[in-house]
Amino acid sequence: MLSENKFNKYLIYAIGEIVLIVIGILIALSINNANDVKNKRQKELILLTEMRQNLQTDIRDLDFNIKGSAKRIQANEIILKTLQERVSMHDSLKPYYANIIGNFQLSSNTAAWENLKSVGMDLVSKDSLRNAISNLYTVRYTYLENVTKGLDDNQQWNTFYPQFLDLINVEQFWVSAEPVSHEALMDNRKFQETLKMNLVIRNYMLNQYKTIHKDVNLLLDQIDRHIFTLNNE
Numbered sequence: 066m067l068s069e070n071k072f073n074k075y076l077i078y079a080i081g082e083i084v085l086i087v088i089g090i091l092i093a094l095s096i097n098n099a100n101d102v103k104n105k106r107q108k109e110l111i112l113l114t115e116m117r118q119n120l121q122t123d124i125r126d127l128d129f130n131i132k133g134s135a136k137r138i139q140a141n142e143i144i145l146k147t148l149q150e151r152v153s154m155h156d157s158l159k160p161y162y163a164n165i166i167g168n169f170q171l172s173s174n175t176a177a178w179e180n181l182k183s184v185g186m187d188l189v190s191k192d193s194l195r196n197a198i199s200n201l202y203t204v205r206y207t208y209l210e211n212v213t214k215g216l217d218d219n220q221q222w223n224t225f226y227p228q229f230l231d232l233i234n235v236e237q238f239w240v241s242a243e244p245v246s247h248e249a250l251m252d253n254r255k256f257q258e259t260l261k262m263n264l265v266i267r268n269y270m271l272n273q274y275k276t277i278h279k280d281v282n283l284l285l286d287q288i289d290r291h292i293f294t295l296n297n298e
Contacts, residue, residue, distance in 0.1 A: 109188050110295045116177035116198070117288050120281050123173050127278045130169040134271040138264060140164035145260045154247035163242035165260065166229045168221045168270065170213045171206070171277070178202045194287050201284055205277055212273065220266055225259050232256060 140161040147158060181188060181198070189195040232250065235242040244250050250257075 105188065106190070106295055106298065108184070109190060110292060112177055112181055112184075112188060113288050113292055113295075115180070117285060117292070119174040119177045120285050120288075123171065123281055124278065124285075126172055127274050127281065130171060130274045131271065131278065133167075133169050134267055134274060136164055137167060138267045138271065141260050141264045141267060145257060145264070148251050148253075148257055148260075151251050154243065158247075159236070159241045159243050162233060162244060163235065163237065163239050165263070166221070166226060166233075167239060168213075168217050168267075169274075170218075171209055171274070173202075173206050175202065175206075191291055194291050197284050197287055201277075201280055205280055209273055209277060213270070217266055217270055220262065225263055228256055228259055 140163075143161045144158070144165055146152075178198070186195055186199065189198065232253070233242050233244050
């Protein structure tokens with residue numbers, strides 16, 4: 066009987082030890098998991114903060130492109146109207162002649178995006194934010210780059226620029242220029258049609274810059290809200 070009691074006590078003690086060990090292991094695993102989650106969220110916070118800075122740089126670039134595109138549109142409209150209405154040349158037209166040429170492109174800062182791709186998109190814990198980031202960089206920015214190089218650059222430098230050099234005397238690019246013969250341009254249908262096409266493309270590109278400007282601002286708002294959440298978890 067005494068031996069049986071001793072055995073029961075030993076068994077209870079052994080089970081207790083096993084339970085404590087299991088509890089200890091579970092606690093350790095829980096702590097490790099919590100630390101892993103914390104470390105991952107910290108990495109996410111650092112990357113999103115970097116991306117926020119990159120996007121703010123892009124906003125400044127887009128602001129410049131929007132302002133510049135509007136200036137090009139105004140110059141093309143004024144010169145085209147002047148030629149169509151056969152208005153005589155005047156020094157006030159020189160800045161507009163100087164600004165009918167030239168286009169812009171977004172020099173996007175993709176450092177944080179490249180980092181995110183290298184570590185894995187799942188670092189961003191919020192699905193909607195992760196999708197918005199991917200859409201901006203892989204769809205919107207890619208499309209803008211393609212249309213800039215495939216359409217805008219081709220029209221600007223292969224079609225318009227050769228005519229511009231042939232017909233316009235440049236005193237200073239984007240400051241002052243005047244045509245070899247302003248009167249001759251009044252009857253130059255090819256040049257005027259080129260101005261019309263340039264206006265179509267300039268307006269299209271301006272709309273693209275404005276749309277992406279809005280997209281970037283919306284993404285910045287999402288990032289700001291998520292950063293706030295991460296900082297207060």
